[in-house]
Amino acid sequence: MKVLIVDDSLTIRMDLTEILDAAALPAVACATLAEARRKLAEEHFELVILDILLPDGDGIELLKDIRSIASARDTAVMLLSTEAEIRDRVRGLTTGADDYVGKPYDPNYVVARAHELVRRNADSTPGEETVLVIDDSVTFREALKDALEQASYRVIVSDTGEDGLRLASDQRPSAVVVDGQLPGIDGATVIRRIRLDAALRGLPCLLLTASEDRGAEVHALDAGADAFVRKDEEIGVILARLKAALRSAGAQAQDRSTASLLGPKKILAVDDSETHLQELAEVLRADGYEVVLARSGEEALQLLAVQPVDCVLLDLLMPGIGGRETCRRIKNAPGIRDIPIVMLTAVEDREAMIQGLGAGADDYIAKSSDFDLLRARVLAQLRRKQFEDETRRIREQLLRAELEAVEARAAREIAEERTKLVAELQVKNEELESFSYSVAHDLRAPLRSIDGFGLALLEDYADKLDDDGRQFLTYVRESAQQMSQLIDDMLALSQVTRGEFERAPVDLSSIARLVGAQLQHATPDRQIEFIVADGLSAEGDTRLMTIAFENLLGNAWKYTGAQERARIEVGTLDEEPRIFYVRDNGAGFDMAYADKLFGMFQRLHARSEFEGTGIGLATVQRVIRRHGGRIWADAKVGQGATFYFTLDGDIRRDASVKGRPELVRQSTLGTAA
Amino acid sequence: MNREATILLVEDNPKDEALTLRALKKANISNNVVVARDGVEAIDYLIGSGPDGSRKPLPQLILLDLKLPKLDGHEVLKRIRDDERTRLLPVVILTTSVEEIDRFEGYRLGANSYVRKPVDFTEFARAVVQLGLYWLVLNEQPPVIRA
Numbered sequence: 086m087k088v089l090i091v092d093d094s095l096t097i098r099m100d101l102t103e104i105l106d107a108a109a110l111p112a113v114a115c116a117t118l119a120e121a122r123r124k125l126a127e128e129h130f131e132l133v134i135l136d137i138l139l140p141d142g143d144g145i146e147l148l149k150d151i152r153s154i155a156s157a158r159d160t161a162v163m164l165l166s167t168e169a170e171i172r173d174r175v176r177g178l179t180t181g182a183d184d185y186v187g188k189p190y191d192p193n194y195v196v197a198r199a200h201e202l203v204r205r206n207a208d209s210t211p212g213e214e215t216v217l218v219i220d221d222s223v224t225f226r227e228a229l230k231d232a233l234e235q236a237s238y239r240v241i242v243s244d245t246g247e248d249g250l251r252l253a254s255d256q257r258p259s260a261v262v263v264d265g266q267l268p269g270i271d272g273a274t275v276i277r278r279i280r281l282d283a284a285l286r287g288l289p290c291l292l293l294t295a296s297e298d299r300g301a302e303v304h305a306l307d308a309g310a311d312a313f314v315r316k317d318e319e320i321g322v323i324l325a326r327l328k329a330a331l332r333s334a335g336a337q338a339q340d341r342s343t344a345s346l347l348g349p350k351k352i353l354a355v356d357d358s359e360t361h362l363q364e365l366a367e368v369l370r371a372d373g374y375e376v377v378l379a380r381s382g383e384e385a386l387q388l389l390a391v392q393p394v395d396c397v398l399l400d401l402l403m404p405g406i407g408g409r410e411t412c413r414r415i416k417n418a419p420g421i422r423d424i425p426i427v428m429l430t431a432v433e434d435r436e437a438m439i440q441g442l443g444a445g446a447d448d449y450i451a452k453s454s455d456f457d458l459l460r461a462r463v464l465a466q467l468r469r470k471q472f473e474d475e476t477r478r479i480r481e482q483l484l485r486a487e488l489e490a491v492e493a494r495a496a497r498e499i500a501e502e503r504t505k506l507v508a509e510l511q512v513k514n515e516e517l518e519s520f521s522y523s524v525a526h527d528l529r530a531p532l533r534s535i536d537g538f539g540l541a542l543l544e545d546y547a548d549k550l551d552d553d554g555r556q557f558l559t560y561v562r563e564s565a566q567q568m569s570q571l572i573d574d575m576l577a578l579s580q581v582t583r584g585e586f587e588r589a590p591v592d593l594s595s596i597a598r599l600v601g602a603q604l605q606h607a608t609p610d611r612q613i614e615f616i617v618a619d620g621l622s623a624e625g626d627t628r629l630m631t632i633a634f635e636n637l638l639g640n641a642w643k644y645t646g647a648q649e650r651a652r653i654e655v656g657t658l659d660e661e662p663r664i665f666y667v668r669d670n671g672a673g674f675d676m677a678y679a680d681k682l683f684g685m686f687q688r689l690h691a692r693s694e695f696e697g698t699g700i701g702l703a704t705v706q707r708v709i710r711r712h713g714g715r716i717w718a719d720a721k722v723g724q725g726a727t728f729y730f731t732l733d734g735d736i737r738r739d740a741s742v743k744g745r746p747e748l749v750r751q752s753t754l755g756t757a758a
Numbered sequence: 759m760n761r762e763a764t765i766l767l768v769e770d771n772p773k774d775e776a777l778t779l780r781a782l783k784k785a786n787i788s789n790n791v792v793v794a795r796d797g798v799e800a801i802d803y804l805i806g807s808g809p810d811g812s813r814k815p816l817p818q819l820i821l822l823d824l825k826l827p828k829l830d831g832h833e834v835l836k837r838i839r840d841d842e843r844t845r846l847l848p849v850v851i852l853t854t855s856v857e858e859i860d861r862f863e864g865y866r867l868g869a870n871s872y873v874r875k876p877v878d879f880t881e882f883a884r885a886v887v888q889l890g891l892y893w894l895v896l897n898e899q900p901p902v903i904r905a
Contacts, residue, residue, distance in 0.1 A: 522855070522857055525854070525855055525856070525857060526825060526853075526854050526855045526857075529854045529875075529877055530771055530773075530774065530854055532877045533773075533774065533777065533854075533875060533876075533877045533879070533882065534771075534773040534774070534777070536877055536878055536879050537773070537776075537777040537780070537879035537882065538773070538777075539879075540879045540880065541777075541780060541879075562878075562879075565877060566877060566878050569876075569877035569878070
């Protein structure tokens with residue numbers, strides 16, 4: 086825990102070092118930017134207290150450096166400078182300073198702020214925080230995403246405001262970074278809608294503004310953004326602003342309850358009269374307030390856009406937009422509308438008072454050299470604000486608790502419903518399982534009797550039967566055997582659907598060769614030219630792919646039965662994703678019936694011509710579908726058939742078969758019912 | 759072929775019983791075949807003792823169906839393997855089911871072989887002949903355990 090003080094005044098260096106040391110914040114001091122850079126390179130500081138006007142340059146340049154060095158990004162920076170120009174304050178805060186304290190400073194205030202910044206920094210180590218980035222420029226979005234991810238935020242992105250809002254309510258990010266200019270609703274509108282949403286309103290929002298947008302501060306303020314950053318700033322600055330926004334959002338939740346009236350309060354005084362402003366500042370500083378001075382309504386709005394305060398003292402009569410308009414704008418800006426405004430005017434004018442209050446001021450006093458009344462009123466306003474904050478916090482807590490309860494209930498109900506459905510499904514599966522088992526077992530036993538005793542009749546009583554009788558018995562036996570085959574095929578089909586599915590690398594070449602060898606073994610008299618391409622590898626389930634090849638090659642074997650020179654080929658088309666095929670030069674079929682090919686019990690050939698149950702291709706289709714792939718066929722009567730399939734659900738496949746009308750037409754088969 | 763050898767056929771379906779016996783006869787396997795029609799009968803035959811404490815001679819081969827009344831085939835197999843006197847007997851499961859769970863249980867409990875009964879009698883007969891030839895002729899019997 087170490088603090089670096091950069092200030093050219095020896096008095097200030099000594100004073101700060103002493104009070105920080107006393108407050109258990111060991112400090113190192115230096116007088117120039119060059120020295121500060123050296124110190125920063127040597128060791129890590131939790132906090133840098135930085136003057137802006139330094140002998141060898143601009144303190145904000147050093148701030149920029151700190152924000153652009155990844156290792157120093159989590160260093161908190163407090164600017165401590167003479168309030169010559171409010172522009173410096175705005176510049177400093179938009180460049181990523183965590184706080185800005187004006188000189189002359191109150192030592193206790195500085196120590197309190199230093200403690201707070203260091204503590205918040207320690208509390209808010211990013212990691213579980215999710216940032217939603219809404220920007221229509223892919224380049225910028227990705228650059229920001231990379232930087233955020235490097236800083237260990239989780240990032241979700243969106244390219245439109247509408248989509249971003251949806252994501253925000255779905256995923257509840259910890260913060261939103263939104264581009265001001267978007268194709269649909271703009272960034273300011275996005276933030277405004279977030280502020281209107283009870284569940285999202287506390288979400289820190291960062292508005293990215295175009296570099297040429299002069300009124301950026303006011304826009305951001307209008308929308309209720311917690312901070313804004315120009316898009317041409319270093320990404321480090323965006324990160325710092327985001328971190329600061331997240332810090333103060335986190336701090337709000339914890340601190341509001343404990344922040345007492347005695348804690349440091351920041352007051353913005355706005356007056357075009359320099360004399361009166363200085364008088365005000367002196368009186369209020371003596372009361373322990375941190376006082377920020379603005380010389381016009383415009384300046385006040387600019388400042389409020391980068392740094393909220395606890396109370397505003399606003400002169401009614403000023404050049405430019407004036408007190409009334411300034412007041413109206415503050416009261417219309419979602420993020421800061423709760424800041425109490427005390428209107429000041431030189432004239433004891435009832436009309437002016439009514440106008441001021443009409444614009445939304447919380448109180449009204451006439452300027453006078455006696456500041457006691459003013460001090461009392463300010464204290465009253467701060468107390469009221471405190472009380473309101475407290476009430477709102479309690480209300481919000483209640484609302485949040487209620488929301489959470491509703492969400493928890495909904496989640497519980499969904500979980501219960503799901504458990505019920507899973508249980509039901511399990512029961513159904515078990516029923517199906519036992520049904521299949523019974524079918525397998527009990528349906529076959531009588532078939533065996535029909536076949537067995539049919540044969541026994543033929544063997545033992547052949548002489549008592551005539552030719553017709555013997556023929557009938559043959560039919561009886563054939564039917565029994567056919568039904569047995571049907572049962573086997575249906576069981577195989579149901580196993581394809583209900584069995585386990587395990588995707589792993591499979592060597593389709595080996596599977597095809599193995600199945601081919603079995604078929605060759607079962608039909609030793611067949612002469613078949615069987616060609617399998619090497620290296621047909623894929624991701625799939627070995628058991629299921631074996632079943633698929635058993636059916637595809639079994640068909641090929643069967644339908645080339647009448648062929649003098651049968652040729653069966655397994656290979657792949659030279660395309661991405663890979664399309665595998667099984668091709669034969671067998672009987673083929675009429676493509677007019679291709680849509681019936683994969684249906685249950687569908688056969689395109691007479692049983693007298695080719696044996697079969699019409700379940701094989703339905704089984705193959707289920708296998709391919711379980712892989713997320715597709716299957717289709719191409720054939721001509723008498724000229725063979727080719728079955729094509731893919732094993733991944735890549736939709737680009739349709740494009741890859743362009744220029745082959747027959748394939749395109751058939752490719753829809755795989756997804757047909 | 760060892761003509762003395764007895765085959766124990768555990769089969770509840772009389773038609774399957776008739777078909778099995780016919781297949782054995784067709785294959786000229788004229789061994790003595792004892793039929794148990796449920797699991798309890800099978801266990802009584804193998805493990806139970808008569809009123810005088812005498813026990814029946816053990817078969818050379820057990821053909822065991824799985825779906826049986828009272829005690830099912832797996833349970834019968836388990837008891838055979840649990841009994842000191844019968845634990846080495848060759849047991850061939852002869853059943854309609856080729857469900858994975860049945861095959862797994864069968865082998866896990868110590869079946870020596872698992873054969874599916876085909877529907878086609880010609881194939882069924884061929885299977886029975888092969889079983890007889892293998893288990894009664896080719897295969898050397900385990901030593902008899904005196905208990």
